Amino acid sequence: MIGYVLGFGQIDKSSLPLVGGKGANLGEMTRAGFPVPSGFCVTTAAYRAFIEQSSEMPGFFGQLANVKANRLDEIAELGSSIRGHLLTMPIPAPVRSAIVDSWRRSGADKAYAVRSSATAEDLPTASFAGQQDTYLNVRGEEQLLQAIRKCWASLFTDRAISYRAKNNFDHRAVLLSVVVQQMVFPEVSGIMFTADPVSGRRGTVSIDASFGLGEALVSGLVSADLYQVRAGAITGKKVARKKIAIFALPEGGTETQSLPPDMQERQALDDGQIVRLAALGAAIENHYGAEQDIEWCYADGRFFVVQSRPITSLYPLPHVPAEPGEYPHLLLSFGHQQMMTDAMKPMALSVWRTMFPFGKPSLRAESKLAYAAGGRMYVDITKLFSLKPARKLFPKALGIIDERMSSGVAEFVARDSFLRNLPAAPGLRKGIVQFLAPIAARLVRRLLFTRTERMAGEMGAKIEAWTKSCEMKLSGVSGPERIVRVQEQAGALLRFFFRQLLPYPLPGLIASRLVHALANKWLGDPDSLHVLNKSLPGNVTSEMGLMIGDLADTARRYPQVAELIRSGDPARFRERLQQVEGGDAFGREWDRFMRLYGMRCPGEIDITRPRWREDASALLPSIDSHMRTMRPGEHREKFAQGAQEAEAAARGLVARLRAQRFGLIKAKLMFRLLHVFRNAMALREHPKYAMMQQFALIREALLAEASKLTGDGVLKREDDVFYLTLDELLALAEGKLTADLETLLDRRKRDYERFCTLKPPRLMTSEGEIVTGRREQHDAPEGALLGTPVSAGIVEGPARVVLRPEDAKLNKGEILIAPFTDPGWTPLFHSAVGLVMEVGGLMTHGAVVAREYGIPAVVGIDGATGKIKDGDYIRLDGTRGYVLILKPSQPGGN
Structure with a gap:
């Protein structure tokens, strides 16, 4: 039988179900020999015995199961009723006897701290810290028993109920233990993080310290000294003015006292004590094998640890191999560059790491410069900066992708500590020249001489030939041979992308910069490019959006088809079309669309995501939004109008130059640049389109192999294959996977x-430091949310926050607020009058399409989908780069 009380010496980390996270940690540290004040835990068995004597709790638990995290009034009323009920209940006699016996053995004359310890608290992946109550300087039997009863009741505080509801914890399953620990009456106390909680940098111990009990610091009543220690040396020190402190009273309880003036600005710990405390923290981290959040105190010349829990807020570290010199590596988020920051499954990351063409020992291997961290891919760009030109040019190049990323890289590479330790990279310059030279040669030729109207046909032919070749390689094989060919195909993909496809759209990008610069220099007109961007001819993503508009127009003609689309049920959609009037006509257009674009989807760089041809759930709401927000043919009319405006602007630009001195030369150069810009920039989306065709073939091969393995009983579900890497899948197909497959997949x-x-984070170091960068100041109203302007114009309207396209229900005149967009989001652009994104830059997908559609856009507003609410009436200024909330939405409004 499980006892009602366990001493710290009887507890370790495996005791969590009995004593909760806090109790298990205290027992673990006690047994490991760390200086923990002695005590015992009232176990979860005692809590169960207490709860089970109530005939009302089953009804309360039923109500808790249905409560929503945002229904605060309902939570407050229910929580108050439960706490009131529990505080009137007696503690069962056997439980009371066990508690009192342990208290007497520990010392009936001593003072105690009584703290709750929930079974879902202080876990490696979640922290319930502060959800329940703490009672200090508890003296005497009755005070102790009442404090324990209050701790049990505190499992049902408003914040605890709301937290569990929000994080989908079963209210019945979360049990409570109570920690009873001898009080230490400290001269100084505080909190210590064994990694910097602000920057995330591992190895930097951050210490907050103040006089008296730590509760004043935890509750925010006082400012604390801040000390930082790295490698045994103090690297930072900020001494705060500490006006008050909390001290224990002889009769029990605590009081807040004002500190005398001579103590208020005194350093709470001297330098020697700071270093000793940091060493203690490092030892505790080493014991647990993870960064720790530690509560400590100092009394009678000794440090005591009163709690340690994992720091759950740190972003996971990539496993970068240590190198001589141990310099920090700078890692760039691939997801921010690709406008898809969601987590990806291991197979998606493995495919991309195999695709990445640099740092690879062989074609089939995963790159040694690409790392998985927190379900995202990070690229190590450190050694690039051993070349001086890269320190200026690379941040500038990043500026068109993400302003904050650009400024973050520039700031980091300028640090003396980085440059001082950065090793040379022999052969890097030569390798870069060999990689870029053929691309540059093609770029110059196409910029100056090639008939750009032919480029789309040339590029399309290359894509078609490459796709057919890959399709042939992956057909007719299975087992290990199929996986090997997938690896080869993935390994060759980006090489083809860079060497064969990228030289087509690059002249358009260069031409756009030159047009902007020359129009500003010669005519003082830096804004002409905004009009010239509209309705680029032959952009494959824009054409996809227009085809979706065509689908909407066709559906309008057949009410039953429109109703089928509005039902939002993608299951058997194509099959169900055959059962409604007009289904055949719409189906023919649907099939044509799927042949061209069915391999796309939102978040398409994640190869594990179902494509539109597999799951149309993200596509049907977009067609529905188009039907509701636009009249028939309007999308084609707007596109044609945009093309006319762009052509007129181009003619006007050339005519104005022709009237200037040396006008013929200027006009001829501008005419060439405009011609290249309009034709080549339209090809910007073609490489991604080609890549998604490859992804469709690779995904099909992976699923075929998964089906075979499932049929053989090796895998339980086909989509389990996405939780493996390519190397692991190959080993599995060969029967050589040594890991326990079920355990691996579950983890x-x-x-x-x-x-x-x-x-x-956009940027992080191999030590976990998050490099944020700085945003340039904008001419914006007070209170505005600042971002990067990417498509000119000002628009006001209601905000529509969309986290996933399949949930989108845009109405006429609404401004789309999204975390990011990629081509799979394009169907929504026709319905929106403006665009706001959390990530992105001037040349990322959403910005380019917004300019083509002529809608204002601002990107790079961190947390936009949380700061802006559905229905907020906002002003979006795509010229100056800000969003201003003019009128917040009303509670319960749309």
């Missing part, structure tokens, strides 16, 4: 669920 699935909740 990967739990990790993926956790990674989905994380917000990835």
